Amino acid sequence: MSPVSSGRTRTAIAAGAALVLSLSACGSGSSAGAAGAGGTGGGAITVQNCGQDVSVDGPVNRLYAYDGGIISIALAAGARDQLIAVTGLDRDRDVLTLAYPDARVNELTVVGDQYPTLENVLAADPEMMFAGYGYGFSESRNLMPEDLTAHGIKTYLLSETCKQDDGARGTMDAWTALTTDLRNIGELTGHRPTADAVVADIEQRRAALAAAPRNGEAPTAFLFDSGTDAIFTSGSYGGPQAVFDAAGVTNATADVSDTWTEVGWERLAAADPDIIFFVDYSGQTYQQKVDVLKANPASRNLTAVKEERFVNLPYALWVSGPLNIDSAEWVRKAVEHFGLAPASSITPTLDINQLSDLPGNAWLD
Numbered sequence: 001m002s003p004v005s006s007g008r009t010r011t012a013i014a015a016g017a018a019l020v021l022s023l024s025a026c027g028s029g030s031s032a033g034a035a036g037a038g039g040t041g042g043g044a045i046t047v048q049n050c051g052q053d054v055s056v057d058g059p060v061n062r063l064y065a066y067d068g069g070i071i072s073i074a075l076a077a078g079a080r081d082q083l084i085a086v087t088g089l090d091r092d093r094d095v096l097t098l099a100y101p102d103a104r105v106n107e108l109t110v111v112g113d114q115y116p117t118l119e120n121v122l123a124a125d126p127e128m129m130f131a132g133y134g135y136g137f138s139e140s141r142n143l144m145p146e147d148l149t150a151h152g153i154k155t156y157l158l159s160e161t162c163k164q165d166d167g168a169r170g171t172m173d174a175w176t177a178l179t180t181d182l183r184n185i186g187e188l189t190g191h192r193p194t195a196d197a198v199v200a201d202i203e204q205r206r207a208a209l210a211a212a213p214r215n216g217e218a219p220t221a222f223l224f225d226s227g228t229d230a231i232f233t234s235g236s237y238g239g240p241q242a243v244f245d246a247a248g249v250t251n252a253t254a255d256v257s258d259t260w261t262e263v264g265w266e267r268l269a270a271a272d273p274d275i276i277f278f279v280d281y282s283g284q285t286y287q288q289k290v291d292v293l294k295a296n297p298a299s300r301n302l303t304a305v306k307e308e309r310f311v312n313l314p315y316a317l318w319v320s321g322p323l324n325i326d327s328a329e330w331v332r333k334a335v336e337h338f339g340l341a342p343a344s345s346i347t348p349t350l351d352i353n354q355l356s357d358l359p360g361n362a363w364l365d
Helices: 007-017 034-038 069-074 091-101 118-124 146-151 173-188 192-211 237-248 265-271 286-295 324-336
Strands: 045-049 052-056 063-066 081-088 128-133 152-159 219-222 232-235 262-265 275-278 312-316
Touching: 007 069, 007 091, 034 192, 034 219, 045 173, 052 091, 052 152, 052 173, 063 069, 069 118, 069 128, 069 173, 081 118, 081 265, 091 173, 118 286, 118 312, 173 237, 192 237, 219 232, 219 237, 219 265, 232 237, 232 265, 275 286, 275 324, 312 324
Parallel strands: 063 081, 063 128, 128 152, 219 275, 275 312
Antiparallel strands: 045 052, 232 262
C-alpha cells in the first residue's frame, strides 16, 4: 500500500481560506465584534469555552500552548505567528513538521521540559494560555486556570477536557469538541476564515470515510495507550472516539463516559477486539506494549494478539486535534489491510511512512 499526498493540502487550505468560506457558513456558538470576527481589526471577541465566556479586547497576539495536539490546533487555525512559546513539542515535532511543512515548527520557542510550570508561563508573558485539564493544567503542579487569572493571563481550555459535574472530563462528542476549538482559536487570534476552511476539509474527509463500503458489523478496536497493572485508554469523549467513529470502527471502551482513563485488563479480554491500536510515545515503547500483551493471561490468547493485528500511530493523531482525521484515514486503511473492512478508495493524506522514528507497522511494508 502506498498512500498519500503531503502537507501541501493543509497549506493550500490555509492560503485560500478567506476566499473559500465566509464567517456565516458555520455556527460555533461564539460571537465577535465586526472587526475581530474577520481577523483584520481590533474589535472585542467573545467565545464560549466549557460553558463560560472567554472575552478579549482584540485578537490575541501572544499565545502559549502545551502539548502536540493543542499546538496542532493553533497551527491549523492559522495562529502560528501568535505562538510565542510552547511546551511539550519534542514528542510530536516530526509529525507536526510533516503535517504543517510551512509552519516553521522547528522555529517555535520551546520552554520548560515535559510539562509547563507557572514560572515558564509567566516568563513567556502570554496574553492567553491554551491547555487543558490533564494537558498542562494540573493541581499537583500548581498550574490551574485560576493561577494564571491571578496574574492577568487569560486561559482557553481544550474542549475535550471540559469537566462534567462529577469531575470526569468530556461534555460534548469528540468531533464537536475539536471543531469548536478550531473555530474558537481561529476567532480569538483573528484567523476565523482559516479555521473554518480547516473544519470544512475535515467534514469533507469525514463524509468520504462515511461513504466507504462497510461490512454488516463494524470491527471492534481497542486503543492501548500503555499498560502494566491497568490499561490506559480512552472513552467516549476522547479524540480516539472521533477517530474510530469516522473510520467505521467500534471503540471497545465507548461506554466509558470519560476521555483518557484507566480500565482493567478484564475489559480488554471481554472486548476481544479485532484489532489493537497503539499510541506511540516514549512512556512505553512499541515493543514493550507488544510484549506485555503477549505475556498477560488476559490478553495473550486474544486473536488480535496472536495474529499481531497491531497498528502504531503517533500521539498527536490520537489526542484531540486536526490530525484526528488523518488518524481516521489510517485506521480505515488498517482495517482494510487486515480484512476487517472492504477495500475502498480512501487514501491517507498524511504520509506517516516518512516518519523514520515510528516503530512497528510492518503491515505498511
